[in-house]
Amino acid sequence: MKNTEFYIDHDGIPLHAKLDFPDLSSPSGRYPLVIVIHGFTGHMEETHIRAVARTLNENGFASLRVEMYGHGASGGSFREHTLFKWLSGSLTVIDYARNLDFVTDLYLAGHSQGGLTVMLAGAMKEDVLKAIIPLSPAVTIPDGARQGLLLGNPFDPLHVPDFIRLADGRELGGNYARAAQLIYVEPAIRKFKKPVLVIHGDADESIPVDDAVRAAKLYDNVTIKIIPGDTHCYDHHLDQVTDEIIRFITNV
Numbered sequence: 151m152k153n154t155e156f157y158i159d160h161d162g163i164p165l166h167a168k169l170d171f172p173d174l175s176s177p178s179g180r181y182p183l184v185i186v187i188h189g190f191t192g193h194m195e196e197t198h199i200r201a202v203a204r205t206l207n208e209n210g211f212a213s214l215r216v217e218m219y220g221h222g223a224s225g226g227s228f229r230e231h232t233l234f235k236w237l238s239g240s241l242t243v244i245d246y247a248r249n250l251d252f253v254t255d256l257y258l259a260g261h262s263q264g265g266l267t268v269m270l271a272g273a274m275k276e277d278v279l280k281a282i283i284p285l286s287p288a289v290t291i292p293d294g295a296r297q298g299l300l301l302g303n304p305f306d307p308l309h310v311p312d313f314i315r316l317a318d319g320r321e322l323g324g325n326y327a328r329a330a331q332l333i334y335v336e337p338a339i340r341k342f343k344k345p346v347l348v349i350h351g352d353a354d355e356s357i358p359v360d361d362a363v364r365a366a367k368l369y370d371n372v373t374i375k376i377i378p379g380d381t382h383c384y385d386h387h388l389d390q391v392t393d394e395i396i397r398f399i400t401n402v
Contacts, residue, residue, distance in 0.1 A: 157224075158216065160242040166223035167216045167243075168194060172207050181212040182255040182280075184399070185247055187240065188215075189262025190288065190301070191318075193222035198261060198383050198391070202285075205392035209400065212252070216243050218264070229313065229321050232329040233270075233291070236263065240271040248278050257399060259283035262357065262382065266291060266335065269365075272346075273338035281345040281402045283395060286382050288357050289365040295330035301356070307331065339368045346372040347398040349391055351380030373398055 153171055157164035172181055184206050188199050194215035203213035217224040219239050220231030240258075248256055258279050260268035265287030272282040294300055298307035300322070303314050310328050313321040348366040352359045359376060366374050375394045380387045 158243055158246050160219075160239045163219060163225040163239070165216055165218065165225070165239055165243065166194070167214060168203075170203055170207050170213050170215075172210045172212060174210065176210075180252050180254050181210065182257065182399075183212045183214060183247055183250070183253045184257040184259055184283075185240075185243055186213055186215045187218060187243075187258075187260035187264035187267055188221065189260075189264045189286075191221070191228075191320075192261070192264070193217055195222075196383070198285075198388055201388050201392055202259065202395060205396060206399075209396050211257075211399065214243070214247055218267075229323045230325070232323075232326045233263070233267070233333055234329045236267045237270050237274075240267050241274060244271065244275050244278065255280040257281050257283065259285065259395070260287075261285040262288045263291065269335055269342075270333070270338045273341040276342050276344060279344065281347070281399065282342065283347045283349070283398070284362075284366075285349050285391070286351065286354060286357055286384075287348065287362055287365070289335055290357055290361050292330050292333040292335060295327045300327055300330070335365060336368060339365060340370075343370050345398075345402045347375065347395065348372060349375045349377065349394055351377045351382065351384060351387075353379050354382045356382040 154169045206213045219226040219235040220228040265284035268284045310324040346369045350359045350362045384391045
C-alpha cells in the first residue's frame with residue numbers, strides 16, 4: 151500500500167494527517183494501526199513523533215500521525231485552540247481510523263498535551279481501542295489552570311484574561327484556561343481498563359515526572375517506564391522510548 155498525506159474533516163475543520171504503512175507488506179493486506187498525536191505547540195514532523203511512527207512501521211504497524219486544531223497544517227488558530235477542541239478532534243480521528251478497511255487492532259498514542267488527550271479520549275473510546283500510550287502526558291495542565299498557572303505563565307484563575315501571552319511571544323486565548331479548569335483526568339483514568347503504557351523522562355523540564363507517575367498509578371493495567379536523565383521530548387534517549395513502545399505493543 152502507498153503512504154498518503156491528506157486531511158480529515160472535523161466539522162469543517164481540516165486536520166492534517168499522514169498515514170504510513172509497514173515496511174513489509176502483509177499477505178492479508180491488513181495491519182494494526184497506531185494513531186500518534188503531537189503536543190502543545192508541536193506538529194507531526196517533530197523528531198520524537200517521527201521516530202515513534204518510523205519504529206512502528208519497521209515493526210509491522212501502520213501509523214496515522216495527525217496535527218490537531220490550530221497546529222501544524224491543520225485548520226483553526228493556535229490562539230483559539232482548547233483541550234475540548236483537541237478532544238473532540240481526536241474522537242473524529244479515532245472514528246475515521248476504525249472505519250479503514252485494512253485496520254485490525256487500533257491503538258492511540260500521544261505526547262504531552264497529546265498524551266493528556268489520549269488519556270481522556272481513551273476513556274471515551276475504550277471499546278474500539280486495544281491499548282493507549284501516553285508519552286510525557288501533560289497531566290498538570292488542568293490543575294495548573296485551576297490554580298492560575300498555565301505552562302509557567304501565571305494568571306488570575308477567577309478572572310481569566312482574554313488572552314495569555316506565552317514565553318515565546320505567542321498569545322493563547324483565555325478560553326483555553328477556562329476549558330482546562332473543567333477537565334479532571336482521574337475519572338477518565340479509572341474508566342479505562344485496557345493496557346496502558348506511560349513513558350516519562352525523569353529530567354522533564356515541562357511536566358514533573360512525579361505528577362505523571364502519580365496519575366498513571368491510578369490505572370488498573372499500566373506499565374510505567376521512566377527514562378533516566380531524559381527530557382520532555384526525549385532529547386537524549388529516544389531509542390529507549392521507541393524500544394519500550396515496541397516491547398509493549400507487541401505483547402499486548
